[in-house]
Amino acid sequence: MNLSDLISPLKRPPAIDSDASQDTDAKSVLSPALAKQQQAFLAEIRSSLSRDIPSHRAQEKRIKERFALLLNHTQWGSWESIWPFLDAISKFDFSTATGAIVLGGWHRKPDCPKPPCSSLIEDMFALGIYSSMRERIDAIYRVTQAEKDSSVAAVWALAREYSPAFDDAVSDDSWSIGSLRKVAEKSISSLVPKIHEHLLFMQEDALIFYPSPADPSGGWRDFWLFVRGYNFLPGSIKNSFGSYFLLLQIPSSK
Amino acid sequence: MNIPSVVVKLIKAGHLAPRLLRYISKKAISMTADLGFGVMPLQQNQTSWATEILRAMHGESRASEVRHLVLSLPKGVIGKEAEKSLRSIWSDWIKTYAPDRAWVFAIQHHNGILHGHGAVQNVGADARPLKLRPHQVKAMSEVKFSSRAISAKGIGKKGRPIYSKPRKKLAVQKLAELLVLPDGEINDSAWKAFEKAGIVTNLRSRKDGIPISFECQGYRIRFKTLRQFIFALHNPPQKHQQKDTMPTQTIHSKKPLSESLVERLKAAGFGAADLASLSLNLQAAGLTKPAPQKHQQKEQQPPIK
Numbered sequence: 001m002n003l004s005d006l007i008s009p010l011k012r013p014p015a016i017d018s019d020a021s022q023d024t025d026a027k028s029v030l031s032p033a034l035a036k037q038q039q040a041f042l043a044e045i046r047s048s049l050s051r052d053i054p055s056h057r058a059q060e061k062r063i064k065e066r067f068a069l070l071l072n073h074t075q076w077g078s079w080e081s082i083w084p085f086l087d088a089i090s091k092f093d094f095s096t097a098t099g100a101i102v103l104g105g106w107h108r109k110p111d112c113p114k115p116p117c118s119s120l121i122e123d124m125f126a127l128g129i130y131s132s133m134r135e136r137i138d139a140i141y142r143v144t145q146a147e148k149d150s151s152v153a154a155v156w157a158l159a160r161e162y163s164p165a166f167d168d169a170v171s172d173d174s175w176s177i178g179s180l181r182k183v184a185e186k187s188i189s190s191l192v193p194k195i196h197e198h199l200l201f202m203q204e205d206a207l208i209f210y211p212s213p214a215d216p217s218g219g220w221r222d223f224w225l226f227v228r229g230y231n232f233l234p235g236s237i238k239n240s241f242g243s244y245f246l247l248l249q250i251p252s253s254k
Numbered sequence: 255m256n257i258p259s260v261v262v263k264l265i266k267a268g269h270l271a272p273r274l275l276r277y278i279s280k281k282a283i284s285m286t287a288d289l290g291f292g293v294m295p296l297q298q299n300q301t302s303w304a305t306e307i308l309r310a311m312h313g314e315s316r317a318s319e320v321r322h323l324v325l326s327l328p329k330g331v332i333g334k335e336a337e338k339s340l341r342s343i344w345s346d347w348i349k350t351y352a353p354d355r356a357w358v359f360a361i362q363h364h365n366g367i368l369h370g371h372g373a374v375q376n377v378g379a380d381a382r383p384l385k386l387r388p389h390q391v392k393a394m395s396e397v398k399f400s401s402r403a404i405s406a407k408g409i410g411k412k413g414r415p416i417y418s419k420p421r422k423k424l425a426v427q428k429l430a431e432l433l434v435l436p437d438g439e440i441n442d443s444a445w446k447a448f449e450k451a452g453i454v455t456n457l458r459s460r461k462d463g464i465p466i467s468f469e470c471q472g473y474r475i476r477f478k479t480l481r482q483f484i485f486a487l488h489n490p491p492q493k494h495q496q497k498d499t500m501p502t503q504t505i506h507s508k509k510p511l512s513e514s515l516v517e518r519l520k521a522a523g524f525g526a527a528d529l530a531s532l533s534l535n536l537q538a539a540g541l542t543k544p545a546p547q548k549h550q551q552k553e554q555q556p557p558i559k
Contacts, residue, residue, distance in 0.1 A: 072531055072535060073535065074535050074536070098522065098523060100519060100522075100524065100532065102532075102536065113511070113515075113536065114512070114515070115515070206536075208515065210515075210518060210519055210522060211522040211523070212518065212521065212522055213521050213522060213523075216522070216523070219522075247532070247535050247536065249524075249528065249531065249532045249535065250528075251522070251523045251524045251525060251528050252525055252527055252528050
């Protein structure tokens, strides 16, 4: 399913907290009880979206409507609760979707959202690849004999897809599962402290991922690369990200 | 040897170390410091380093980074002896009130008055801000901490009370309580009485009769100001907001999006309405509790009958 198809039909999603989206005080006067109710409602959508997608052909309209409800609202939650939603997003095609995504939660006193530096995105991207590789290799030893072939094929598919990431460390063409795992382990062990240091000293309290005229899907893609890498970080680091706030904003002209 | 007289003022303000150090070092004729390595002379180019040391223990404390004390000698007292006196008084002050804190002491000469500005590290190694009790501050103003000086109160420039007392109720606040009812309407009888007594004069009104302002004791006062006082009186700010399951993070930003970011988003196809919505959402994200209701009086400005 294309993400831009999903977004476009409802330019201004119905706001459950206010029927007047242009009323600047509408959001600020939301009572705590109502705000809690709203967040619970949005959390339910986030968690169910991933389950709904496999049968999206039958329910495409419903998914669109439900996804649209998540747009243009600040959402709060813990990292565990965000992951099913990100899993759902990963199933969409980002190639033509435009949007700005604000993600925060590292600091107690967040300030203006700022774009993340490109090296952090690159490191998160690399961490995502190497961690996926490690996961796939580990899965080989867990699955039954019948499923082993498909697991091995998945490992080679990933290695081929991101071959430059593994070429640097594997000198000859004789790749083996063991050597791929070594490369992945080595890279992860160097990337994790680097990213951790970056996150610790991150001045930007909230990150904004946004597109550019040359790269309309940059916002969604960078957001996905960041959160996928983040999800592979060790729990001790991830736990510092207590609760997040997430805002998905799409341009009304799209 | 004459005992110098001195005025001691503890400046009550939330000081940031860089700003204070910049201020006191700018026109300093000499600077000394104890930054944890003993007392030493401090050069102008070392102030940034000193700044970092003064706020090293501050962390995320809400207290001010540094405390600011001013020692002033009466007008006309100048010379090396006077500088020595200031330093010795300062050394007594530090030993008495902040023995374990780092400090910078700068001497300035302004219009014939020799000042000593002391910047003291507020949050120390104990992670607590410097506690100066009112009685201590009073003793400070009387220069009881040093036997090498006396209070200059009454000599030359009079020493001001240094620990600010609770602010006196403003005259306009009193006036508001008398003239404006809790619902924001003007108390007609009080107004007439005041007008008759000549306390309030020169009323200005709009064409439709809604009063705008009046004069009282030579000042022009707006009715809006009076209503704001009354509103503040009946809607005190709530210090301890109820805790909810919502996170307490705030995006406290008058401008949630930087100008460069706005430009980039515009270039990417975000319209003015999108940006406004984004800003609004970001601002709303900072709220754990709804903002207080706006005062209702704006629309209802009753004319004085």
